[in-house]
Amino acid sequence: MDLIEILSFAFRSAVGPLAITFALAAIGLNIHYGYTGLLNIGQVAFVMVGAYGLAITVDVFGGSHVLGALVGLGLAALLAVLLAVPTLRLRADYLAITTISVGEVLRLATRSSQAAPLTRGADGIAGLGGPFYALNPIPPGDYGFWIFQLGSERRVWLMLVGWGLIALMCLLVWALMRSPWGRVLRAIREDEEAARSLGKNVFSYKMQALVLGGVIGGLAGVYYAIQAAGVAPDTFDPRITFYAYVILILGGPGRVLGPVLGALIFYALFQGADVLLRQGAAGGWLPLVEWFGSQAIGATRLALVGLVLMLLMIFRPQGILGDRREMSLGA
Amino acid sequence: MAPDTRPHVPATEEQGSEPSDLVAGEDLALARRARAQLAEVAPEPGVPKPDPLLVADGVRKSFGGLVAVDTRHLEIQRGTITALIGPNGAGKTTLFNVLTGFDRRSEGTWQFADQDISRMAPHRVAQRGMVRTFQMTKALTRMTVMENMRLAATGQTGEHLLSALLPGTWRAQERENTERAQALLERFDLAAKADQFAGELSGGQRKLLEMARALMVRPRMIMLDEPMAGVNPALTQTLLGHVTDLRDEGLSVVFVEHDMDVVMGISDWVVCLAEGQVIAEGPPEAISDNRAVIDAYLGARQDLDEHGPEGVR
Amino acid sequence: MSATAAGGRLVAVTLVVALAAGGLAALGALAAPALAEGEESLRGTLQVDGDPVEGVRIEVTDDAGATVAEETSDADGQVEIALPGPGSYDATLDVDTLPDDVVLRDPDRATISPDVSPGATRPLAFPLQDADTEEEVVSAIPWSRLAQGSVNGIKLGLLIGMASIGLSLVFGTTRLINFAHGEMVTFGAVVAWMLHMTGFELPLIAATLLAIVAGGALGAGMEKGLWHPLRSRKFGIIQMLVVSIGLSFLLRYLIQLVYGTQRQTYADFAISASVSLGPFRTTVRDLLIMGISILVLTGVGLMLTRTRIGKAMRAVADNRDLAESSGINVGRVILIVWVLGGALAALGGVFVGASEEVTWIMGFRLLLLMFAGVILGGIGTAFGALVGSMVVGLGVEISAVWLGGQLKYVWALAVLILVLLVRPQGILGVRERVG
Known part of the structure; x- marks a missing residue:
């Protein structure tokens, strides 16, 4: 087992573009679940419309990347409104059921041949991100030292912008959540009937929260499309929402920096576990592949993530940044 | 709109030492007069009041086939403490829920301060000055x-x-x-x-908090759903003191209560519900030996002193 | 071929491929290995009028024209061709290997050119028809496919209904929406597959019975080991819901670990004689599945209305505190609900596996349909859930006639949202009270 390789890879992953994408998606989810108590199990849908909004604008309609990004964010907001109207007046689990279905159905619809003129079906849309890299001010080269390797100038540029976006979003969440507006959201999370009895328009606030968190999810999608230089429907599977939840609950729901810390740790562990499992398989001390076949490593890793989510939710639902005292009060 | 709604501007100068500016949006003199007027009202179900803050007509609520509330006419006098009593399952909480917009009515209309609020969402009812609390306290923990x-x-x-x-x-x-x-x-x-x-907070403190919190809305009418349930006797006295103070500062109070000593002790007016209907109303003395009330409680095999929670939820 | 005997009736003869409408492809078809991180492949079923066509050779060449693979359809008409990697390929059907009475519907389409992305399985679509079928007159309303869609829809509806009883009863008695319920379906299908196809080689019927027992045990284990302790620790509904999401991923990937990403069928009943009832065409196997499902559903209905335990379940669902105070052992009732739900989910899984395929993701896909059905019918009401499931099943299959198999889930979602807008309590549900 090569510890340096694992550490280096874990670091690279923790600060890399995918972790950034998930941190953004989880910041959006934090507004939904962490602050308002909205059980959105389809954050992937917002990420997906963000990404496809950009991709289709650029690919099919020949628009600029900036316009595409705006379209992506706009579509995410629209999706939030469409989801809000039928579900937000009902009990929390209706939103859960609807969002999980929307996430999966959007993916299936996007990859269908009927949608292919717009979405290019299952193969997706490639060739995005050119104008983004054209703006790159960073001189060519490989950056990083020892186990802290960042990669090429393109990757550094991506990460710079990504972490900038994260900082901006955290600032936004911080500013909002210390205001009376954020106080109403937290009150809704605690008990929406009570908020209503005190004259708060709960539906309107839930809608605002769903839209805001959805748009941040859409931003994650725009960023994802650029970092992957394209989109394909099957990347947007239910695992994305699931990771976002693990990240959020790991870091601390209802905490400004919870999703960021969660993403760092999750990606370091998740990718570290991958290297570890693969080294174990190669070294013969963990004969998963021999026993179960080639899917074994991926499957083991995901099953472990499921277990982690359960254990976190049961034993430390307040996450790393949360306050045990606060959580023990019960929701 | 009546001139006495004061939106979020703290009126520290007005009424000097009177603490009423802290809680009430009502004109104190008017409220006191209204309370005095109640003495002349006949103790009959659905009787009109001289200065009603809330007037409800034909309020009906059914769940599936079950009629939970079916009141023909009900008026609540301004500036008074009105108790809502009745055996378990009489529809007291449901009536609260319907009037405050938390349950959708099946039929009926009602005016609060001369304004029709029967189709209003609960938060707008609260903003109009009719604020309710819940049987199970809803402290935002x-x-x-x-x-x-x-x-x-x-x-x-x-x-x-x-x-x-x-x-x-x-x-x-x-x-x-x-x-x-x-x-x-x-x-x-x-x-x-x-x-x-x-x-x-302890259970009793939560009750206090819920009452204080409701006052932050600057209500004109506060509707308390079993404010004394599960509270120790000492605190009950404190709570009762608060309730009468509020009334004395011009607020109208409606409350659901099972403890007859409490009801008799502080109410200016008592409304008795049974099977969703108003079967009797009047000053406490008139209610305590009202035949219909006693029958309703006995019919439901309940003592007048029953303390249990309303309905099994 | 029996279909030919049907004579003058013009039957739209569609060879259904992995992603096409109707036919046997129904659910499993959509369970395309979207999430699979496996190898690229091409896959399809060659059939005429529901009858498999065996021994047809398909050759695959790459961009450069070099032959990379070659397969012949098996007794089920299935062809699966593993590819060396992602890319563009040409797949050519060798017309000479077709039986004499079968031709390509479009003679110019003997070669198709799928683009295969990494990890993807692409359909092999070669529409076939009887040689003596007249040129199809395309009518505005494809009656025969509609009839076929209805049969499939009834079957799917029954399967959804049976599998979702547990979901509904668990919700009714504990207020938990169990997102891991889909994995209980997969679990049943996979356990039966393992007992049937590997090692023990039990007959499918025996394997199914054992899978039902295993499903019940899984339900009991989840209740005893997880949900009961969480409830007694006063966990909130939302927290439990998130736990169930974690559990669903844990189970889903444990199943993937053990079972793999492949799509398999049961050997028993893989081929089944086709039966025609007027315009409706089905197979003995599907009739059997539908018959057993109806029996089971009737049994559950009788149990809920006639037996003591059934009445106790309804009492707990109705008003837990009242049930408890009137002497019902609520804990035991909930345990039985889990056992029953797990067993029925497992049976549903085997049936879906038998009529389509067994995959590690099948339960999750079915879960989305179960949600739609349960909400449509009225959440927490067992009979409502059945009605809702039938509507969803029929809707999904009939809409597939027009929308194609790829979009049929869209319909289910549309129904779900429409119901939430118009009548959130469902067809048979009663409005909840608040406050």
């Missing part, structure tokens, strides 16, 4: 006592998404609300707990 209080203030600029980002637009208002909240907390003996989580 993971928010501090002070946050609970501040939340309840109405007309907050900072509750709009865009102004929320500009603290300059809401800081001053927040300060005023905090001051008023502090005063209310002192009055309800909760000032020492201001920075604790509401979830850390």
Whole structure:
């Protein structure tokens, strides 16, 4: 087992573009679940419309990347409104059921041949991100030292912008959540009937929260499309929402920096576990592949993530940044 | 609109030492006169009142085939304490829910301060000045006592998404609300707990908080759903004191209660529901030996002193 | 071929491929290995009128024209061709290997050119028809496919209904929406597959019975080991819901670990004689599945209305506190609900596996349909859930006639949202009270 390789890879992953994408998606989810108590199990849908909004604008309609990004964010907001109207007046689990279905159905619809003129079906849309890299001010080269390797100038540029976006979003969440507006959201999370009895328009606030968190999810999608230089429907599977939840609950729901810390740790562990499992398989001390076949490593890793989510939710639902005292009060 | 609704502007100068500016939006003299007028009202179901704040007509609520509430006519006099009694399952809480917009009515209309509110969403009913509490206290457990209080203030600029980002637009208002909240907390003996989580309070303290919080809305009518349930006798006396104080400051109070001693002790008027209908109303003395009331309780095999919770949920 | 005997009736003869409408492809078809991180492949079923066509050779060449693979359809008409990697390929059907009475519907389409992305399985679509079928007159309303869609829809509806009883009863008695319920379906299908196809080689019927027992045990284990302790620790509904999401991923990937990403069928009943009832065409196997499902559903209905335990379940669902105070052992009732739900989910899984395929993701896909059905019918009401499931099943299959198999889930979602807008309590549900 090569510890340096694992550490280096874990670091690279923790600060890399995918972790950034998930941190953004989880910041959006934090507004939904962490602050308002909205059980959105389809954050992937917002990420997906963000990404496809950009991709289709650029690919099919020949628009600029900036316009595409705006379209992506706009579509995410629209999706939030469409989801809000039928579900937000009902009990929390209706939103859960609807969002999980929307996430999966959007993916299936996007990859269908009927949608292919717009979405290019299952193969997706490639060739995005050119104008983004054209703006790159960073001189060519490989950056990083020892186990802290960042990669090429393109990757550094991506990460710079990504972490900038994260900082901006955290600032936004911080500013909002210390205001009376954020106080109403937290009150809704605690008990929406009570908020209503005190004259708060709960539906309107839930809608605002769903839209805001959805748009941040859409931003994650725009960023994802650029970092992957394209989109394909099957990347947007239910695992994305699931990771976002693990990240959020790991870091601390209802905490400004919870999703960021969660993403760092999750990606370091998740990718570290991958290297570890693969080294174990190669070294013969963990004969998963021999026993179960080639899917074994991926499957083991995901099953472990499921277990982690359960254990976190049961034993430390307040996450790393949360306050045990606060959580023990019960929701 | 009556001239006495004062939106979120603290009126510290008016009425000088009277604490009523802290809680009430009502004209004190008017309210006192209204209470005195009640003496001349006949104790009959559905009787009109001289100065009603709430007038309900034909309010009906059914769940599936089950009719939970079916009141022909009901008026609540301004400035009084009105008790709502009745055996378990009589529809008291449902009537609360319907009147405050929490349950959708099946039929009926009702006016609050001469305005039709029968189709109004619950939050708008509250904003109009009719604020209710819940049988099971709904303290916002993971928010501090002070946050609970501040939340309840109405007309907050900072509750709009865009102004929320500009603290300059809401800081001053927040300060005023905090001051008023502090005063209310002192009055309800909760000032020492201001920075604790509401979830850390005892059951009785939560009842107090819920009442104080409702007052932050500046209601004209406060509707208390079993405010004394599960509270120790000493605190019951304190709560009763608060309720009568509120009335004396001009607020109209409606409350659901099972304890007949409490009902008889503080109510100006008692309304008895059975199977969703108003079967009797009148001053407490008139109700305590009303045949229909006794029958209703016996019919439901309940003692008049029954303390149990309403209905099994 | 029996279809030919049907004579003058013009039957739209569609060879259904992995992603096409109707036919046997129904659910499993959509369970395309979207999430699979496996190898690229091409896959399809060659059939005429529901009858498999065996021994047809398909050759695959790459961009450069070099032959990379070659397969012949098996007794089920299935062809699966593993590819060396992602890319563009040409797949050519060798017309000479077709039986004499079968021709390509479009003679110019003997070669198709799928683009295969990494990890993807692409359909092999070669529409076939009887040689003596007249040129199809395309009518506005494809009656025969509609009839076929209805049969499939009834079957799917029954399967959804049976599998979702547990979901509904668990919700009714504990207020938990169990997102891991889909994995209980997969679990049943996979356990039966393992007992049937590997090692033990039990007959499918025996394997199914054991899978039902295993499903019940899984339900009991989840209740005893997880949900009961959480409930007694006063966990909130939302927290439990998130736990169930974690559990669903844990189970889903444990199943993937053990079972793999492949799509398999049961050997028993893989081929089944086709039966025609007027315009409706089905197979003995599907009739059997539908018959057993109806029996089971009737049995559950009788149990809920006539037996003591059934009445106790309804009492707990109705008003838990009242049930408890009138002497019902609520804990035991909930345990039985889990056992029953797990067993029925497992049986549903085997049936879906038998009529389509067994995959590690099948339960999750079915879960989305179960949600739609349960909400449509009225959440927490067992009979409502059945009605809702039938509507969803029929809707999904009939809409597939027009929308194609790829979009049929869209319909289910549309129904779900429409119901939430118009009548959130469902067809048979009663409005909840608040406050």
